[in-house]
Amino acid sequence: MLEISERRVGDVIILDLKGKITIGEGDKLLREKVTELLEKGERKIILNMARVSYLDSSGTGEVVSLLMKVKKAGGELKLLSLSQKIKDIFQIAQLLSIFDYYVDEEEAVNSFSSNE
């Protein structure tokens, strides 16, 4: 089960995720949420993963797909507060290098403006 809360900091949307991003539930919900944001014109999105307890191979694939989808739409998707275990999961798939990820929320938010 995945819960998603949305909040805005300036022109950045932060999605606070809680629970599991796994096949059949979390992955679909997250895809729908990010797609909805893109349709609304949002282009700066942060996934706050501080309270994500587990990410399976389907969830990992979904996060990769979303990264590509947001990029294709001319936006950026960044990750915030990866726990050591979630970082290990991304590391197994050798995906850490393709993501921009941050420990500090303010730094993550400011990283968008610094790219402009």
Add this chain to the structure above:
Amino acid sequence: MRKIGFCINSKIELINIVENGVEFFLKSICKVNSDTLYWFMVGFHEILVNAYLHGNKKKEKLLIDIAVSFYPDKLKASVTDRGSGFNFKDIPDPTKPENILKPSGRGILFAKNACDEVFLKKEEGKFTVTIVKKLKEVENA
């Protein structure tokens, strides 16, 4: 040795129930430490999902057999589907540059990294994937 087993139809909700049952069995009855349990469950989840998606191709009527054993020195899980199976060498390496951005194909990689051993066994009309995770001595002291 302690053992728990299930036979389920290929349905994601049933997979979730099995995972919850196995987690309870290993955590509350076998007292496996949380770190070992986490990584064993990563591997277990992936081989279950593999049986559901690729073995039985989401055909609900096809069965998945599951056996999980707790030994003094290791955890072992076997998942049997009704598919034709696969070989490790036939699975594209998902960490290669040409595959790294693909949305799928990482399940067996996760199982291999989360556990110490992964075995495959093909029999008439069924295919079994077995994972083994060794327990550290301190866990059973």
